[in-house]
Amino acid sequence: MLELQDVTKTFGKQVTAVAGLSLRLEPGVVGLIGHNGAGKTTLMQMIATLAKPTSGSILFDGQDIVAKPETIRRRLGYLPQDFGVYRNVSALEFMQYFAALKGVRDPARIRRLLELVNLHDQAGRQASSFSGGMLRRLGIAQALLNDPDVLVVDEPTAGLDPEERLRFRNLLAELGFDKLVIISTHIVSDVESIAGQLAIMRNGRLVACDTPDAILGRARGQVWAANVDSDEYERLRATTHVLHAARQGGRMALRIAHPSLPCAGAQPSEPSLEEALMAQRYAVKEAA
């Protein structure tokens, strides 16, 4: 459906935001994971045809979207990271405005979308009074106006409280049944339960692209739990990859990534997805 072939994007001579990235994506939810500055936004902007690759090609259903951006634009919904609304209008007026811009004439569609994102009761309310989560949901409703086949959502849960994050996550999961939904985040838990595929970026490169199960499978047998004194902790910090450390009485409870038994008494332990990514040095850390 969407195929990136050796895509590179540079800014000036110094910055390579995306470096020779190749990726093939089919309908479903794809989590694009990487730390700040990994190149996620730049990649999404290229998919959304808001930026052109310096080299490489992007094909949508076999058609080159760099040469012919309109082939994807008609079938794309995009929610940028810094999505803002005109705050002096109501949610309904905001939707009506974008419906007119996108040539969507069916008023029932606006109502259905506001229902889908659970804002129908608030349709007459000024967007200026909305919470971060409500604004994001309005953003998704706007992005869905043209019934897109590809939905690109950049850092959707930034600034949302846990309940809003959960609601938003569920909404994206539902949309992923028949669309390609690409979600960028540096928070693994935002996508681990809903993404069928995870694309991991680091320094502009794709370092892995796989199902969560496959990523977990590769880390099995490499994650250990250990309870050690402070001397042993110092030794392990120097010789292994300590994923997590918590003080427990006078000792340290550790989660460690290591290919073999890291210390006497360590127990093999089932990795979380975040630990699996860290164990494989994809170095994606959970944000608070």
Ligand SMILES: Nc1ncnc2c1ncn2[C@@H]1O[C@H](COP(=O)(O)OP(=O)(O)OP(=O)(O)O)[C@@H](O)[C@H]1O
């Ligand atoms: N317009 C630009 N001009 C120069 N450098 C840029 C530009 N846009 C992005 N960059 C640089 O490209 C790199 C990748 O940035 P990008 O925003 O794509 O990363 P990201 O993974 O989305 O990070 P974040 O999660 O912080 O948004 C960074 O080093 C960034 O500073």
